[in-house]
Amino acid sequence: MRALLVDPAAPGSLRLGEADDPRPSAHQVLVRVAAVSLNSGEVKRGLSTAEPGTVLGWDAAGVVERAAADGTGPAVGTPVVTLGAQGAWAELRAVDVDLIGVVPQGADPGAVSTVPVAGASALRALDRLGPVLGRRIVVTGATGGVGRFAVQLARRGGAHVIACTGDPDSHGPSLTSLGAHEVVTDPGRIDGLVDGIVDTVGGRQLVDGFARLTQGGTVVHIGRAAPGPVSFPDGAFAGAPAGHDRALVTFYLLGCHGLGRDLTVLAGMVAAGELEPSIAWRGPWDDAASAVEALLDRRLHGKAVLDLR
Ligand SMILES: NC(=O)c1ccc[n+]([C@@H]2O[C@H](COP(=O)([O-])OP(=O)(O)OC[C@H]3O[C@@H](n4cnc5c(N)ncnc54)[C@H](OP(=O)(O)O)[C@@H]3O)[C@@H](O)[C@H]2O)c1
Structure with a gap:
């Protein structure tokens, strides 16, 4: 062959x-x-x-x-x-x-x-966050393969979606058309607290995102589009009145079970024009x-x- x-x-x-x-x-x-x-x-x-x-x-x-x-x-x-x-x-x-x-x-x-890696990773990361209806959900690396599916799926789940891209002027319109309510350069620019984060960038964006989690919030750290050491400030993991019980979880798609069904659902949505x-x-x-x-x-x-x- x-x-x-x-x-x-x-x-x-x-x-x-x-x-x-x-x-x-x-x-x-x-x-x-x-x-x-x-x-x-x-x-x-x-x-x-x-x-x-x-x-x-x-x-x-x-x-x-x-x-x-x-x-x-x-x-x-x-x-x-x-x-x-x-x-x-x-x-x-x-x-x-x-x-x-x-x-x-x-x-x-x-x-x-x-669909397979990008779509299924976005879907499983959002699954890990739990119900997103009415929640403030951040997607870092939102212009990427995983990010664009995550923005759309979070929006379909009823979330208020905040998309991060290094170039909001260029990519803001397309991210908005996919369902983002806000487009910012990075989690450090977000006003207020958020409920969940699908992080595909890592580094500073992971650190700043974690600092913005509300009580019970979760970051699902999928990838390191911006590779390099990650340094959390002293006290980042201490409990706080506004940010108690926060979680940072890792992610590995091929370690997930039952992916065939996800692929069927996502491919069907793409074929039907419901997912870009x-x-x-x-x-x-x-x-x-x-x-x-x-x-x-x-x-x-x-x-x-x-x-x-
Ligand atoms: N753990 C797993 O099982 C799993 C599964 C899927 C993907 N991943 C990982 O998740 C990450 C994203 O995957 P992807 O396929 O969505 O990647 P991608 O299509 O290349 O998108 C990555 C996005 O990250 C942003 N970014 C920010 N800083 C960057 C930098 N220094 N270099 C490059 N991009 C940067 C870019 O957006 P702007 O230019 O707009 O800022 C880019 O669109 C990768 O690290 C990948 O290996 C892991």
Whole structure:
């Protein structure tokens, strides 16, 4: 099969080449991939640390080519969206039946390919915050893949949504159209206290966000778009009259259970036009280098989608 292979000497560290077809285990489905989306983590860390020749990739959408040998999962011909630790950037992907969402017939595979990591992370982080109806919810890195889904899902849940972006002038209108009530540069600029935070940036934004939590509030720390040491001031974790019982929780998507159902729900919402996939770059997979470079240069504010051809 053809696949995007890690190649440190190639533009974007990716080369379209030949790889062995995957051999599914009994509980895996073989999927013919039509489109994939890129995620920050696999591009920023995966490409620089993987062995040459590795087939990376977490998100892929396509059609079931061969059903799972154990009789579970979708049948041959079913349109699906898939999640896994690697192997998405290829014509064929073996994927666990538990990490597959069923997609409505006729849905754009590129649009639904944005869902697995970004959409499911946003959904699970909001789940962790509990009911958001009437709550003040902050999303840091709101222009990113996870952030744009989190803004929309929080708004659908009835939250007052505060979106953070380094450039509110440029991105304010699009974030507002996705459902944000307020757009600010960072949690340090928020007036008043907040109930929950979906944090994809870390660093100073994590520290300032935690300081603004109300009693019973939670920060779900998903990612470190701004990597580096995090330093909380002395007393940050002490109880206070206005901010008692606050929580800071970590997050790891592939450690979550029952993700297949989430993928089905999210893909259905995207297909129905109820959730905007926020595709910022789309092109053929032999131009993956352009997408990778845009992501690394922080020129992407949304998802990058590669169509296989
Ligand atoms: N733990 C997990 O299971 C899990 C799951 C999904 C994602 N993640 C992590 O979550 C983070 C966000 O993922 P994503 O896919 O949404 O990333 P993304 O699409 O690259 O978006 C990140 C956003 O963060 C903002 N940002 C602020 N400071 C930044 C900096 N110094 N460099 C780059 N961006 C910066 C950018 O918005 P502005 O330019 O508008 O400020 C950008 O749009 C990543 O660290 C990723 O690895 C973790």
